[in-house]
Amino acid sequence: MTTATGAALRPVLTVEDLTVVYESEEPVTAVKNADLTLHRGEILGLAGESGCGKTTLAYAVNRLHRPPARIASGRITFHDKSGEDIDILALEDKELRAFRWNKLSMVFQGAMNALNPVTTVRAQLRDTLLAHRPGMSRKDVRERSEDVLRRVGVDTRRLTSYPHELSGGMRQRVMIAMAMLLEPQIMIMDEPTTALDVVVQRDILREIVRLRDELDFAVVFITHDLPLLLEISDRIAVMLAGEIVELESAQRLYRGAAHPYTRRLLGSFPSLSGSRGAFIRTGVDETAPPLPRPYAGQRPPTTEERA
Ligand SMILES: Nc1ncnc2c1ncn2[C@@H]1O[C@H](COP(=O)(O)OP(=O)(O)OP(=O)(O)O)[C@@H](O)[C@H]1O
Ligand SMILES: [Mg+2]
Structure with missing residues (x-):
């Protein structure tokens, strides 16, 4: 196999x-x-x-x-x-x-509503990158952020958007981009x-x-x-x-x-x-389309818990 x-x-x-x-x-x-x-x-x-x-x-x-x-x-x-x-x-x-x-990265259940509402997509990607690669240049941060967004099919103009300006599908794509950011070997x-x-x-x-x-x-x-x-x-x-x-x-x-x-x-x-x-x-x-299932499980962890 x-x-x-x-x-x-x-x-x-x-x-x-x-x-x-x-x-x-x-x-x-x-x-x-x-x-x-x-x-x-x-x-x-x-x-x-x-x-x-x-x-x-x-x-x-x-x-x-x-x-x-x-x-x-x-x-x-x-x-x-x-x-x-x-x-x-x-x-x-x-x-x-x-x-x-x-x-190893994770896209959390219910995470599409867990993006920070007061920060742009660009800032959220940048913060995650810099938290793990503090020495990364501004140019590399910009290029990596644009690259992951493109890969998940989101226009790079969305970098300046706030989460509420995005559709649910786009927010979920941004979460997947975030999970891919550091090139993990596993994504849950x-x-x-x-x-x-x-x-x-x-x-x-x-x-x-x-x-x-x-x-x-x-x-x-x-x-x-x-x-x-x-x-x-x-x-x-x-x-x-x-x-x-x-x-x-x-x-x-x-x-x-x-x-x-x-x-x-x-x-x-x-x-x-x-x-x-x-x-x-x-x-x-x-x-047939699946029935909507209300989210009743675990809450997604806070930004600090996830860091
Ligand atoms: N904080 C908690 N305290 C006590 N029991 C809990 C807690 N969180 C989850 N459980 C219990 O653990 C079991 C597994 O929950 P879990 O959220 O892992 O299930 P799941 O398969 O992810 O469900 P879903 O498909 O609804 O997301 C459930 O019986 C749940 O009631
Ligand atoms: Mg669950």
Whole structure:
């Protein structure tokens, strides 16, 4: 098996036996003994119904979990392209700040409303760049900011815009640009398109697949929408009540899921027909538009928490 670029499969992230507990009055084990390997350059879909632990898992991988959440067991290893293995759970605060955004970045659930309302797009991109590369020249900052915006299909004239001047789709594209800014090897996207209408959603998905093909980062794409994942993912992990109950290539899962829960999830989309990937290729919506799902999960972290 190879990635989109034909390279042999190599892991970029390994999660072993990860358990995350919310130590509230009635403790909730939101992630239970999860094992997961993400390969270089692959798109891994993470599916499962609301509350099954998808965001909790993503936060733990980023070390963004906050009390009452506690990692009760497990090991998370980042396999850097330099060959070095990084034990994410053992990173000191300073190392962690250097790690986030640089090696692994995240587009947060509900993040499209999390851009700073009083700063221009240019300033937000600049601040993120300079926080990590303080010595960067003004010219390089400008060029990098323009480059990432172009890559996500936003006109560079938008650099001077404030978030409220942008459509939801554009705001989400800016968030993806921000996540790409420091050329991470992994991007975790938590429901990046759920709040968008179907046409905009498909445009952005196509963009993500194209960027991955071009830049070869790995993507963990989180959503409730299993048919959507079948279109864009190389492999799909299905979570149920904190456990990863299935991890399979999208093609095999499309042909027949092993776990009854996955079959139920697939079966609950009767409009799922036609060849896998047809949608992304043609851009024609053959499936019914997904129902809007109110955001009820975790709040996105504040700017300080994300830094
Ligand atoms: N701060 C918290 N305190 C206690 N329990 C929590 C807290 N945050 C989340 N949980 C619980 O942990 C479980 C997993 O939540 P999580 O937000 O990770 O799910 P999710 O799969 O991302 O859901 P969604 O699809 O709605 O975003 C849920 O049962 C939720 O109620
Ligand atoms: Mg979530």
